[in-house]
Amino acid sequence: MGQDKGKRPVSYEDIEALPPGWVGEIVAGELYASPRPAAGHLRASWKLGAFLATQIEEASTGPGGWWFRAEPELHFEPNVVVPDIAGWRRERVPEPSDPETPWLTAAPDWLCEVLSPSTRTVDRVRKMPLYHREGVQHAWLIDPVRRTLEVYGRGKNGWVRTALHGGNTVIREAPFEDVSLDLGRLWTPGPGGAAHP
Template identity: 90%
Template sequence: MGQDKGKKPVSYEDIEALPPGWVGEIVAGELYASPRPAVGHLKVSMWLGALLATQFEMTPTGPGGWWFLTEPELHFEPNIVVPDIAGWRRERVPAPPDPETPWLTIAPDWLCEVLSPSTRTVDRVRKMPLYHREGVQHAWLIDPVRRTLEVYGRGKNGWVRTALYGGNTVIREAPFEDVSLDLGRLWTPGPSGTAHP
């Protein structure tokens, strides 16, 4: 379905008009706005981003070869999306752009969406196909409530789920198979204070 007659097309001004702290995205002509995520979402993003940046970007003795951004604004005209974490291979994009660059137009090689109740459907149904069309090679979906990680690789006609992990599993997964990732460290402790119920 197209735009309703007489309805003003959404634009970047609609994103700028959102309340402070809200994240706005435009996918297929629709504006999606979401509030700041909950603590479990934030912890997953922070820990995973820190691990990957430490091992693949900042440590001279690590595997290297990448640079990462948390919540980068990506413009794939006419779409505007904000994945939770994104990474670019240095062999393809040698360095991040100027620090004052407000958004990027080069698709990442890998990205991760941390699912929230308010964004789960948009992430899966609207954004994942867009990421595939733009040439992203690897995508991870993490659900901090269900404590799961879904790993997707690029297929010819769409994404192919190559793995599903849950709980406290230690994994090695593309494109970061050179480093072990303990999923148990991603999850926020429960009410009892234990990280692994």
């Protein structure tokens, strides 16, 4: 306890002081910094984001009613977090009209964290409870190494895992039940372009 006496509180300046290419987050008064993610993480996040943009946000025949951001900086004072992808229902939160807005304060209705070895514990243990406290309704956790997708719904006292999918399964999951997602498209192909077993 005596060691923490002289320790100054973590602030946004600590995030700004990180080396270029690092992502900083403040959760429960602690700074978490992580390097840019590996190829499997990037592919899963990019492919899911592209799917959501084309099949939901911009689709003329799709469900619509959503807008999405990749790696949005969310300020839930005093916490600063950066989920891999987040989505808001337009009926609840209109898309910001200022393209230079650097961060958002409205909790998303859905978000996704793509797990990496350096972020797995923070995402599960620190950030998921914070997302629940802030009112997020749906959360997905993707593990590109294990090739799994965990689906969580908001429960009264915490998250409830409603589904676990793996491999190349085609799914329809909350809150996007109106469209089919082929999980195989999220995974990094093996040597020669073949899908991993």
